[in-house]
Amino acid sequence: MNLISNCISFAAQFPVLYYMFPLTAAISLVYSASRFEDPQAILKKSFRLFMQIMVFMLGVLLLLYLLSANI
């Protein structure tokens, strides 16, 4: 229990944005697992979905950065 608490406390030091990685990974895994039965297909598809979401988020981040930049 202390180990879990220490891990959470350690994770609490990270910026809020970093939480999107485990969040996206869990969403990708559960979504893919509800689509396919084969473990390999689940892992393959979830990795692909994870990357798609990350690229999309990065795109949005870039767009917001450009919009907020005084060019």
Next chain:
Amino acid sequence: MATKNTVTSSTNDDELLDLKKNWLAAVLTWLIPGAGQIYQGRTFKGVLFGICILGMFFCGVQMGEGRPVYCYYESETGDRNRLVMRHRNYGYISQFLVGLPSIPALIQSKRFDSPANTYDLDRPIKKPFEGVVRAGVNGQQQEVVGLIELKMEPGPSGPELTGKLSGTLQASGESVELELIQSNGGEYGYPSLGRKIAADPQRLVSLEIAKVVQGPEGLGRDIMGTIPRPFHNWYQVPLQDSELQDMNARLGKRWELAMVFTWIAGLLNILAIWDAYEGPAYGLRPLIASAGGEGESSGNSQASQPSGPNTEKQIAEPVTTASTPNRPEKPSSS
């Protein structure tokens, strides 16, 4: 007639994946994410759902210091009227989908509203105390930690709280022993003792000093601090406005994120429940095999037809081809 829900395996055409009693599996998955899949023998998916959904839920609970799951919160309008307004926490609808881990919130809301949830003590207690000794409203404060004994004793206007504090002054290191009596509460506006059941792991204690048995003269007029509240008396208990404001002030975005984690965990469990009931969306062909081995439709006549060459190909290549007509078309992107 007893029936069994089965689907053909995506990896082996001859192997049938037994969904067993799919309604039971769905209920089990709602109660404990992944339990239904494990009951169906789909251990990998069961463990995956369990780790992802429960992990996300409890991560959110831990981030929110155990308090993001609650049915409603209370706010008071005005100090004079003390009209308590109850506000529903609509996020709980989503949290409820996680099943058993969110059920305590329902029980705790009943306990919170019960007449037994008073500002009194059921029995004498002895707990660690952390707080301050105060010389008055604006007077000097000295931090004190120690052990406090509290009990209810008959007084002129009913039972009154009394106690004894044995502790140490943090600044000077001096030992103190104080006899305590119930304060009127009017001067500071606090009750002598916090509610028995509330959403804070710490229970408020505010008592007047009746006698300084040991310690410096003129130590103070009263003590104010907290004692630990038992886990079952604060976990998933409805929040009060002050507690909610405290969480927002202290945790900020992390409080919001904690609730988002628990909400998403609940929403993801819908997919897991569906998977337990219907099987995976793609690559498999649902069948209901009767006890006598005769194929029957599971609400779709297409499902009971024997597998033709095309169907076999579809089953053999579940990831890259479209599924049978009773299944949604596989997205072209995948």
